[in-house]
Structure formats: C-alpha cells, structure tokens
Amino acid sequence: MNTPTLEQLLQAVAGKDRNAFDALYERSSGIVFAVLLKILVRRDIAEDALQDVYVKIWRQAASYRETRGKALTWMTSIARYRALDVRRTLLRESGLPDAEANQLEQPDATDSDPAMAAEWGDDAQRLRLCMDELSRDQSGSIQLAFLRGYSHSEVADAVGAPIGTVKSWIRRGLGALKRCLGR
C-alpha cells in the first residue's frame, strides 16, 4: 500500500481517526516543533504550544480546505499564529530568556531534510527560487520575521538598520515574492 499523503491523513483525522492522527503527528511534528521552538526559544513553552497545536489540528481537521494550501501549510499557520501570540505574551510578561542571543548564532538550515522537502512538494522549491531573487536585506528581514517571529523593531535591532528601512525591505520583498510566485 502506498504511503498516504499528509492531506489524506488529515482527511481521515477529520473523521476522528486516531490512527491517522498518530501517523500525522509522527510525520509532521518534527517540523512543527522546530517552527515553534525557533519562535518561542524556550523548550518547555514550545512543548506546551506543540500540544495546543495538535489538539487544535485534531479538533479543526474537518475545516481544512485546499484553499489553505498543503496540509503542512495549514498546520504551519496554526502553529505560527499560536507561537506569535504566546511570544507576544511572554515578551510582555517576562521577556524571553538569553537563549535568544545564542540562537542568533545558529545558522538557519538552508537545505531541509529531504523527507520534509518531499512533504512540502514544489512549494518550498518555488519559494526558494523567488527568495533568491530578493536582495539579501529583503530576504534576510523576511526570514527573521517569519522564522523567529520578530517584530519590525526586533528585525531592525538584529540587522542594525533603521526600522523604516526594515519595513520597506519587508514590504518590497513581499511584493516581489508575490510577483515572482505568480509568474
């Protein structure tokens, strides 16, 4: 039997199939956890968020539609929005730990796990080509915001540029991505 796609698994999860959910988690939790960890820095908080995200996936699987992209696109949305909210709350209440500083030294992986690349299909490859067309400032700022959940001002601090400049890098970069992906 062929390995089911994540989309097929998600469809089964919508029918409350626990085995499918188990398989979905097995196949996707590594990438979802990595996304959460990158934004939330703290492992304990990221683990809590991971649990929230998968409980939400379980509950909302029936609302997944193709318009939301691949299963992984949809799950990434759920994970990132949750992580962004938690990150804001943490920053407001207590701040993030020093791990943030250490994290800056870790390079972002440029080549993903081949298995994961397969899960993303063409999406990742097409986006990569379009990201490569941006200026380094534009793609760097967009990546800091996307992968670490940085605000405009945090990106500005990280790259040492004025916030207005960063805002326009991001705005123009996103515009160029849209044009490139629409080609």
Place this chain on the structure above:
Amino acid sequence: MNYSDPQLIDRLAAEYVLGTLQGLPRRRFERLMRADLTVRQSTYAWERRINSLAARVEPVTPPASVWRDIEQALDSEHNPRAVTRTRVPSTINRWLVAAVAVLAVALSVLYFDTPVDDAPPAYTSILQDDDKQPAWIVDSYQQARRVQLRALNAPPPPTDRDYQLWIVPADGSVPVSLGILNRDINAQLTLNDAQYRALATGAALAISIEPVGGSPTGAPTGPIPYSGALSGA
C-alpha cells in the same frame, strides 16, 4: 484605515501571515478576517505563498511526553466540558505556575496602588479559554466588595460587543452578572449586596460575549469563551 482598499488588505494580510502585523492592528485584522471572505482569501493566499519558509528549519523531534499529553487531552474530549473543573489538567501546570508568578507581580502592583486592600483576595480564579489556556486572572476581594480582572491572553471583545462577567451558582440556578468589563484589559468591578452573596456561594466564574451594554435578558446570551472554578486563595 480604509479596509475596502484591496491593495491595503493584501499588504496587511501579507504582514499578518509573516507576523510583523502585531498588537491591536493584528487583533483588528483577525476580526476583519472573521467578517470578510475576501480578507480570508488574501490571508490564505499569503499562507500558501510563504509558509514553506518553514522548510528552512531543521526538524526537531519532540519528546515523547508531548504525544502522551496530546493523547490524554484527546481522551478527555469525550467528557462534556463542564464550567466547574475539579482537576486542572496536568499539562497546563507549567502555565499555571507562570500565571501564578504573574499574579504575584500583579498583586504587588495592586497593593502598591491601592493600600486599602490590605486583605488578600478571598478568591483567585483563573479563567481558561476554549483551548484550556489561562486567559484571565480574577481576584475577588470580599471585604472590599470588588473584583479585579487581569487579562493574560485574551483579545479585546469584538468591536460591537462587550465582555460580561458572571458568577455561576453552585446550585445550578441562573448565573448572576458581576458587570461589564472595560474594554481596557484590567477591569475592576464593585459588587452590590446580591452580587456579594452570589460570590460567597458561587461555583464558577464565566465571561460571555454580549451586545454592547450587556445581556438584554439578565442571563448570558452569547458565547462563553472563558470560564473557571472559583477557588479560595
């Protein structure tokens, strides 16, 4: 801002998905999304465009304990959700610890600001949202006859709605309103005699979403996104 401008909507959607749209503008955009299909479509289009940036992160295998907690959470889904919770799920204990730490800070600020409250709160309740995340801390000062709310993780109510706080009596009778919350996140309510008595015998607190000015019927009419047991401090 002119939200009917499709270019503006597209730009906001892009920054919403990227995450650089933050704070109130983010919450406003979420309300807009709920209300408007084209706003949702713009947002989904941006999710499809850029979410595979996540492929740039090296996957990290989560610890097995997370899966066990998820399974446990799913198992307990079969039980109907009750307003009163006798047991806090172990998985949010860490959150509670954090919430209590926040509470300690909140209390110290409170004491500093309002020396009239020498007495500690008679009750401290944590209201959870539908995802069982702590969303509000509610301190009830019986002697001073007032209730102090602090939003941990709760957005402002929808623009044409108000949050209303209720006491759910232990005997199952109709909830008693404690009042409408300020749109400000830290609301303070003063209790009359009836509310004071209800507080003493209540089982749980709940926040409902009501038309501006509060429920027209005197009982909750809208969704109840937040609730939690009344527990002695």
